[in-house]
Amino acid sequence: MLLGNFLIGLREGLEAALVVSILIAYLVKTGRREALLPVWIGIGAAVAVSVGFGLVLSAASSEMQFKTQELFGGILSIIAVGLVTWMVFWMRRTSRFMKKELEGRLEGALNVGPVALGTVAFLSVGREGLETALFLWTNITSSSEGSTQPILGAMLGLACAVVLGYLLYRGGLRLNLKRFFAWTGGALIVVAAGVFGYGFKDLQEADVLPGLHTVWLEPHTFFAKFGTAGDWLQTAFQGVLNVTPQITALQLIMWALYLVVVMGFFLRPQGGPKPVPAKPASESAA
Secondary structure (H helix, E strand, O other): OHHHHHHHHHHHHHHHHHHHHHHHHHHHHOOOHHHHHHHHHHHHHHHHHHHHHHHHHHHHHHOOOHHHHHHHHHHHHHHHHHHHHHHHHHHHHHHHHHHHHHHHHHHHHHOOOHHHHHHHHHHHHHHHHHHHHHHHHHHHHOOOOOOHHHHHHHHHHHHHHHHHHHHHHHOOOOOOHHHHHHHHHHHHHHHHHHHHHHHHHHHHHOOOOOOOOEOOOOHHHHHHHHHHHHHHHHHHHHHHHOOOOOOEHHHHHHHHHHHHHHHHHHHOOOOOOOOOOOOOHHHHHO
16 A cells, blocks of 8 residues: 555656646746745645645544445545546646646736736646545555555655656756656556445445455465565555455456556557648649
């Protein structure tokens, strides 16, 4: 689970860091340093709201009865996976144009005033922050481990994202963003599959869906074949894929269905614009 949450924090945190670096770099490049304050205020407000959102989710779920808590967690897990899936495909399609789009919004806000600047920064970073908070919360609550490792993984991922964002802003790092988002997007789909399947198990434990029985009770038999590395492999397998020894039939089916369908669409080559055929020389002359 540490590795899975590290990946979530790194991927989602870098998206937010890229947004911040684009906004700040554009203002500095155009000599609008006086506009940095409202932008930083908007960014700070977005971070605070995202952290507060995660704390509210934790506080609200802790006060619920068991079945209500499982229903709440199951619904939010499925919603979080839907949002992350949409963001993975959206980033894959529009990452090349994100800089131009953000700069266009910022230029329009500069003509309106500081409130508009802060709003653009707040909305741009807040979308990433709320999505990250929701997905991390659902992944941490679905963990069978203690709370320390998942939270530590998320913090390490976010810290690495901040460092990478700063290096990109300063020009000290050249990163192929298209390849980075392609690889991390595929890995994030694998993590999301585990959260998706666990969301259905939560609904089973809330008595919303039937079939609460285990189908895989002896994972040690399989991993024991790998000798001393078996325990580490089992921990990594359960932590990243969220496939535990207490998996139910419905959870396993939904995990596999999401992974196969979504990964199939993700790995499908993107269709680019068709080239315009050249006109024959005789036709051009005419």
